Each structure stands twice: as structure tokens, then as C-alpha cells.
Amino acid sequence: MDLIHGVSPRFRAPLSGWEIAPLGKGPKERREGDGELRLRVGYCAAYPAATIAERMIRVQKLRQDGDPIVTQGHLRSSLVPVVLVDGEAVASGWGSITVPLAPGRHLVEVQSQHSRAWRAVEISAGKAARIDYVGMLGDQHRAYGELEVPRRLRHLSGHALGPRGRFNYWQYLPANARERRSFIAAILMMFLAPLTFYGLIRVGVFEDGALSQEAGFAIAFGLPILAVGFWGLRVLWTYLRYNRCRPEPPLERAGGPVVLDREGEVPEPSPGAAALLIDARFLKADLTSADLARQFPQGQTVIDRSQARALNRVGEIVPVAHRFAVPSPRIELAKSVGGLPLFSQEIAASWTRMWIEVPPGEYTITARTPAAPLPVRGVTRPENVRTEIVKVGPGKVATCDLVVEVTAVPDPAERALHLWQCAIATLGPRDEPKSRRAPRVDVRGGMRRMVNGRYWESGDGR
Structure with missing residues (x-):
């Protein structure tokens, strides 16, 4: 089953030690005339994707291989939420937090194992905007940050960010009741x-x-x-x-591209103009067992039961003392002729859908991986640079996907990283998903597995 454990999201830490806490300088002090952002960070736990037999086989194989990280799940990177307001990290963990903000529209982001939760929030003087975030726990969370969600998970929401009591989270539909x-x-x-x-x-x-x-x-x-x-x-x-939340209007930022809502429509360019739509996201790569073992207390060599439970749910063996937000990508846009850029300009990028109005023509998009957010005591890989040439005609919108895979090994106690590596996995136009043949109903194989109990076998030799 892929549905949630329980009736409603829980806005508290799933385990002790992962409560929400200020990050960096934390929220700014409230000034006269400011409003408030009251954000609750919650979760819904998902059932494991693998069967009991598959999980037991995995545990047995890891033990035979002498792996220090023996767990039933496949989660190998942290999905502890990190809250950002206007690009600055303010908190990390699960729970409730209040952030004083000046009146106006602000960009609120919640980074987890990926970067697909953001929303423009209107703050009024002397009033509070109540916003909720809910993210799925476990190894299925990563699937909702990839370019295409697997078919078996498309009827669910891996994460949601929106007004309290109205945000779109499809686990609430009666069809799943x-x-x-x-x-x-x-x-x-x-x-x-x-x-x-x-x-x-x-x-x-x-x-x-x-x-x-x-x-x-x-x-x-x-x-x-x-x-x-x-x-x-x-x-x-x-x-x-629930599920009554409409997309927010585009957020115009001074000196930067227009930020579109995740579910919002793409605006039409002005008459005689064109537009570029850059959809930027990151995905945290799985860590090796040796990297995860750095979180062990001194003298420990093998993961224990409580630590394995924490790793299966939140992607950390112990609470990391100094968390961080993945810095924004560095993107340069240049008008080009014959593939040669004439002049380039760096845009104020973010891990969102960015809409930029430009004159029709040919453009060179250069993407660079972000620098490390904390001091690196171990290995730092060189930055990865990719370019893509995009042609766009009058009245058209060219879409370009940017996907960065991030590998970060934090020190559990000190403000440092043992490894920082970023690689651009995708930069280019979005391909239309290919139609797939509908799966066949496995009747004979299902009945055979029901009788012999060998649920891990594939059906009818497929």
C-alpha cells in the first residue's frame, strides 16, 4: 500500500531530536508594521514500497556482505525539511515556527530530499499568514522530485505547501479513505x-x-x-x-525572473516578444554506507535498531547539528548568433519555475553547480558547467529543464562537510513523455504466489 499511516498529517517531529529549530541567523526581529508567517511543517508516513519478503531478503544480503548500514528501506539521504524565506534559510525540522516579515509578497520554499515545494505568500501589516507544509516520509519521497512521477504514485501527493486547511494534498480524497x-x-x-x-x-x-x-x-x-x-x-x-487551493499569481522579483507557481499556467509573452521558462530543481543523491557511518557515535561500527528506524523514516541516523540549504543554481543567459554568445548576464536564479521575457532569437543558457554552503574538510569536486542553445520565436515560450544531483556528507556534530559534489544531470528542452503500454493483469502468477507464499517472484516469468 502506498497510502498514509493515519487520518491526518502530523505537525510534530516524527522522532525525538528532529524538532524544528532556527537555522543560521534564524528569523529576523519583528519591527513595527510587520506581519507574520506562521508555518507548520508536518509529515505523512507512507507504507513501504517493497513487500515483507523483499525487505527480509535485502536485510539478509546486507548482513552477508558485512554492510554496517543494515536497513529494510532504501532511503540513504536526508529529507529533513529546511525552510527558506526569500532565499534565506530560517529553520529546519518538523513543527511550528513564526517568522516576522515586512508587508508584501514573499517567496517561501521548503527543501527536503528535493526542491519542489515553494509558494508566493502575501503578508499584510499586523496580520498572520498561516501556511502548512506536509511531506511524505520514507524512500518514496524522492520520486516526487524527479521529472516524471512513477505511475503507481501519481494518485498521491508526495509533498504540499499552501494555506492552512485548504492546500492540495490528494491523500485526503474520499477515494483513498x-x-x-x-x-x-x-x-x-x-x-x-x-x-x-x-x-x-x-x-x-x-x-x-x-x-x-x-x-x-x-x-x-x-x-x-x-x-x-x-x-x-x-x-x-x-x-x-482540502484540495481547494488555486495557484498563486506569478511573483515578480526586483532584478530577477518571474517565479511561477508549481501548478500555475505559463503567461503569454508580450506582443512581438518571446519567453524562456527554466524549471530548476535539485535531487539529493544516495550516500554510501561509509559516508552514513560517519554519523555513528565514537566507537560504534554497526547501526542499531533505533538508528535504522530513523534512517528509514528521515534519512539520518542521528540528528545533524548543522543543517544547510542547498544554494541556488548559477545561471547565465546570453544572446547568441550561430551558437556563439555575444554577451551574458547572470540571473537571480532559484530552485523554482523561472519565466523570463526576451526578444525572439537564439540564446545560450549556461548553468553552473552551486558552491558548498559549509566549509569542506574532505573532498570538494570541481564545479560542473553545462550549456544549452535555445531558439524561441515571437509569441512562443521555450521550456528548459535543469536538474542538479547533489551529494553532501555533513559532519553530525561540527559545522563542516566531508564531501560536496554537484553534477548537472539534465539541461535542455523538456521531452514529452512517451506513451507506455498498459500493464497486463497478472492472474495466474498472482494465484500461484498466493498459494506458495513466494511474493517476491515476478508473474508468469516476466
């Missing part, structure tokens, strides 16, 4: 109530007249009806409240 614990409990009560009533008759509760059979029937069948009704009201309430 049958997977929730509250619904399962209601169904169990429907079966247990008649059995309980039958048991009371068998033991002779009604013989002495202390309780009439009519009252017993009312209790036995009334409780499950009330439970189902309560569950139905919860589904209706969440259906009416």
Missing part, C-alpha cells in the same frame, strides 16, 4: 458488535433481566452505525476543506 485506519476500525466494529451480542446471550447476560434484548440490539448495532457515520463526517469535512 478505504485505506485509512479509522475506516478499517469502523468495519471491524461492524463485525465485532454482532459477535459480542451473541456472546452476551451465550453467557446468560439477558436471563436475569438486568439488560433487555432490545437494549442489547441497540448497543450492538448502534455503535458501529455511529462509528461509520462519524467516519463519513470526517471524510466529508476534509473533502470540503
Whole structure:
């Protein structure tokens, strides 16, 4: 199952030690006339993607190989949220935080294992803007930062950022309600109530007249009806409240490109002009077992049960003392003729969808990987540089995807990195997804695996 554990998101740390805390200089002091951003950072836990048998086989193989990091899951990089406001990191972890801000529109970002959560937030003088962020825990979180979400996860939201009580998080749809614990409990009560009533008759509760059979029937069948009704009201309430959030209008930033909402439409360029749409994102690469073992306390050589549980959920063995935000990419835009750039200008880039209006013609986009956010005591790889030539005609919008893979090994106690490496995985026009053949229904293989218990086998030799 790919659905959440529980009915609602939890706006607290999933484990002790990962509570939200100020980062860097933290929020600025409030001044007269300022408003507030009240942000809650929460999570919804996802069921493991692998079966029990697959997880047991993985654990056995890691132990045979002598790996110090033996876990059932595949999560190998931190997904602890980092909150940024107008490009500055202010907090990290799960919980609630209040950030004083000047009146106006501000760019709020939440970086996790990837950089796909941002929103323009309007701050009014003397008032508070209440915003919620929810991200899925576990090894499935990374899939929602890639260019294409796997088909089996497309009906869910890996993360969401929006106004409190209205943001789009599709786990709240009634179509998924049958997977929730509250619904399962209601169904169990429907079966247990008649059995309980039958048991009371068998033991002779009604013989002495202390309780009439009519009252017993009312209790036995009334409780499950009330439970189902309560569950139905919860589904209706969440259906009416959530998934009602519209995209924010484009955010114009002084001296920089226009930031578009993740789900917003692309604006049309002015008459006679063209536009470039650069969709920039980063993905954290999985760390090796040797890099993860740096988080062990001194003298420890093998991960223990509580540490493995933390790694499976949040991607860290122990809480890292000095977290950081991945710096923005460095992007230069140049008008070019015949593939040769004439002059270049660096744009104020961010890990968002950036819309830039330009005259029609040919342009050279140069992307450079970001520098390390903390001092590096170990290995620092040279910056990676890629260029792409884009042609755009009048009234057209050319889309360019930028994907950077980040490998960072933080020291768990000191303000330093043991490794910082960035590589540009993608820079170029967006390709239309190819249509895939619908999967075949595996009937014979499913029945065979149900009988022999070998759930890890593929169906019918495929």
C-alpha cells in the first residue's frame, strides 16, 4: 500500500531530536508594521514500497556482505525539511515556527530530499499568514522530485505547501479513505458488535433481566452505525476543506525572473516578444554506507535498531547539528548568433519555475553547480558547467529543464562537510513523455504466489 499511516498529517517531529529549530541567523526581529508567517511543517508516513519478503531478503544480503548500514528501506539521504524565506534559510525540522516579515509578497520554499515545494505568500501589516507544509516520509519521497512521477504514485501527493486547511494534498480524497485506519476500525466494529451480542446471550447476560434484548440490539448495532457515520463526517469535512487551493499569481522579483507557481499556467509573452521558462530543481543523491557511518557515535561500527528506524523514516541516523540549504543554481543567459554568445548576464536564479521575457532569437543558457554552503574538510569536486542553445520565436515560450544531483556528507556534530559534489544531470528542452503500454493483469502468477507464499517472484516469468 502506498497510502498514509493515519487520518491526518502530523505537525510534530516524527522522532525525538528532529524538532524544528532556527537555522543560521534564524528569523529576523519583528519591527513595527510587520506581519507574520506562521508555518507548520508536518509529515505523512507512507507504507513501504517493497513487500515483507523483499525487505527480509535485502536485510539478509546486507548482513552477508558485512554492510554496517543494515536497513529494510532504501532511503540513504536526508529529507529533513529546511525552510527558506526569500532565499534565506530560517529553520529546519518538523513543527511550528513564526517568522516576522515586512508587508508584501514573499517567496517561501521548503527543501527536503528535493526542491519542489515553494509558494508566493502575501503578508499584510499586523496580520498572520498561516501556511502548512506536509511531506511524505520514507524512500518514496524522492520520486516526487524527479521529472516524471512513477505511475503507481501519481494518485498521491508526495509533498504540499499552501494555506492552512485548504492546500492540495490528494491523500485526503474520499477515494483513498478505504485505506485509512479509522475506516478499517469502523468495519471491524461492524463485525465485532454482532459477535459480542451473541456472546452476551451465550453467557446468560439477558436471563436475569438486568439488560433487555432490545437494549442489547441497540448497543450492538448502534455503535458501529455511529462509528461509520462519524467516519463519513470526517471524510466529508476534509473533502470540503482540502484540495481547494488555486495557484498563486506569478511573483515578480526586483532584478530577477518571474517565479511561477508549481501548478500555475505559463503567461503569454508580450506582443512581438518571446519567453524562456527554466524549471530548476535539485535531487539529493544516495550516500554510501561509509559516508552514513560517519554519523555513528565514537566507537560504534554497526547501526542499531533505533538508528535504522530513523534512517528509514528521515534519512539520518542521528540528528545533524548543522543543517544547510542547498544554494541556488548559477545561471547565465546570453544572446547568441550561430551558437556563439555575444554577451551574458547572470540571473537571480532559484530552485523554482523561472519565466523570463526576451526578444525572439537564439540564446545560450549556461548553468553552473552551486558552491558548498559549509566549509569542506574532505573532498570538494570541481564545479560542473553545462550549456544549452535555445531558439524561441515571437509569441512562443521555450521550456528548459535543469536538474542538479547533489551529494553532501555533513559532519553530525561540527559545522563542516566531508564531501560536496554537484553534477548537472539534465539541461535542455523538456521531452514529452512517451506513451507506455498498459500493464497486463497478472492472474495466474498472482494465484500461484498466493498459494506458495513466494511474493517476491515476478508473474508468469516476466
